[in-house]
Amino acid sequence: xxxxxxxxxxxxxxxxxxxxxxxxxxxxxxxxxxxxxxxxxxxxxxxxxxxxxxxxxxxxxxxxxxxxxxxxxxxxxxxxxxxxxxxxxxxxxxxxxxxxxxx
Amino acid sequence: xxxxxxxxxxxxxxxxxxxxxxxxxxxxxxxxxxxxxxxxxxxxxxxxxxxxxxxxxxxxxxxxxxxxxxxxxxxxxxxxxxxxxxxxxxxxxxxxxxxxxxx
DNA sequence: ACTTTATTCCTACAATGTAAAAATAAAAGC
DNA sequence: GCTTTTATTTTTACATTGTAGGAATAAAGT
Numbered sequence: 001x002x003x004x005x006x007x008x009x010x011x012x013x014x015x016x017x018x019x020x021x022x023x024x025x026x027x028x029x030x031x032x033x034x035x036x037x038x039x040x041x042x043x044x045x046x047x048x049x050x051x052x053x054x055x056x057x058x059x060x061x062x063x064x065x066x067x068x069x070x071x072x073x074x075x076x077x078x079x080x081x082x083x084x085x086x087x088x089x090x091x092x093x094x095x096x097x098x099x100x101x102x103x
Numbered sequence: 104x105x106x107x108x109x110x111x112x113x114x115x116x117x118x119x120x121x122x123x124x125x126x127x128x129x130x131x132x133x134x135x136x137x138x139x140x141x142x143x144x145x146x147x148x149x150x151x152x153x154x155x156x157x158x159x160x161x162x163x164x165x166x167x168x169x170x171x172x173x174x175x176x177x178x179x180x181x182x183x184x185x186x187x188x189x190x191x192x193x194x195x196x197x198x199x200x201x202x203x204x205x206x
Numbered sequence: 207a208c209t210t211t212a213t214t215c216c217t218a219c220a221a222t223g224t225a226a227a228a229a230t231a232a233a234a235g236c
Numbered sequence: 237g238c239t240t241t242t243a244t245t246t247t248t249a250c251a252t253t254g255t256a257g258g259a260a261t262a263a264a265g266t
Contacts, residue, residue: 008111015201037197045224071233072243094140098118146257159236174264
């Protein structure tokens, strides 16, 4: 078993997906991150991380029903798995312990 | 100027060095991290990160006066620079914003 | 001198971060 | 129905950060 800590961007992405609940697909997640953390993120960078998180079992995804308004490919919606949420908690808690008192 | 966000381990290391104040040298920093975040860290991994943080100007270092008790090489003491502390604050704050409410 | 001890430094590779451009797929217009 | 536009995902490639093992230093004791 590996069970390392999550990277910084992985935590950010998981947080955004959690916050969005339903409606967490590429562009929405990206916007959530850019607003919340004042950083610009390319869509490719985001998908790469999402794919890796899925491979680890920290997020799952489903393709949206194809009822778009104007054209465009079907959205892929992401959700954080229980394992993902647990891992996020663990990682963030460890970081907090290291920084509390000095931050 | 780059000014990206710090990685997860970089934040942990900076936190440990801050917490230790004077007396922040290799072995002590390592122990601080292992206690605080319940992870095991090799000393090599730690020095690599410390060296990189120094290259970015986030920590500084000085060699300790050679007055060891029993033998062994002189310690190198690290301190977090103002830029390092500011960057740590920035990075951690962004992460907090992304996770508050959902964590 | 040589052995022991404490510590830093080097080297190498794995994992994560990041972006640019290509590929898909659906709807609209002609 | 075929082409164009639009929204979105996928692929590919490389940079940065994470991580460990072992070599190199240097001081003290014998």
